[in-house]
Amino acid sequence: MVDLKTQPVVGDEAVQPCCPPLTERPLSREESERTAKMFRALGDPVRLRLFSRIASFAGGEACVCDISDVGVSQPTVSHHLKKLKEAGLLTSERRGTWVYYRVEPSVLSTMGQLLVGQR
Secondary structure (H helix, E strand, C coil), X not given: CCCCCCEECCCCCCCCCCCCCCCCCCCCHHHHHHHHHHHHHHCCHXXXXXXXXXXXXXXXXXXXXXXXXXXXXXXXXXXXXXXXXXXXXXXXXXXXXXEEEECCHHHHHHHHHHHHCCC
């Protein structure tokens, strides 16, 4: 028997740092493509708002039922959450009928280090 309460949603994978700080060395083509995908995903105001809501939710995790009121339809929210997952910014887990989204701490740390760097 399958336990539906805590099954990961298909497509979840461990979040890996995208690249070194921009001040450390020039990015490779692959690093540039991964980084651009991440920033493209955050370049949409609805996606940025969803990402922010999830990141600031208590415990760093939010049920889709708690974050979907961003002024667009539910199918549009699902589309934007999918884009954020594809960019490696979110992970998700199905619990019963709801999906819970999480911004991995490593994503926020990596984004900060990428832009700030150390000199």
